[in-house]
Amino acid sequence: MDRVLGRIDPTVDRTAAARLLGCSPDQVGYCPRCQGLTRRYGRQAQVICPACQAVQPPSAVGAPS
Numbered sequence: 001m002d003r004v005l006g007r008i009d010p011t012v013d014r015t016a017a018a019r020l021l022g023c024s025p026d027q028v029g030y031c032p033r034c035q036g037l038t039r040r041y042g043r044q045a046q047v048i049c050p051a052c053q054a055v056q057p058p059s060a061v062g063a064p065s
């Protein structure tokens with residue numbers, strides 16, 4: 001299933017979020033854009049959460065509009 005992961009509310013249990021993200025709990029951290037939970041640390045870290053990346057990829061940040 002390739003369903004895009006939505007924003008994970010920061011009140012969600014870190015262990016449950018890690019399971020959703022497919023990483024370990026100590027890799028979970030806050031997205032700087034929406035404060036939702038994302039795979040913030042470690043290998044293959046996604047500082048910007050999947051929900052925010054779907055709206056605007058990180059490569060687009062800082063680009064003149």
Ligand SMILES: [Zn+2]
Pocket residue numbers: 007031032033034035036048049050051052053
């Ligand atoms: Zn986000």
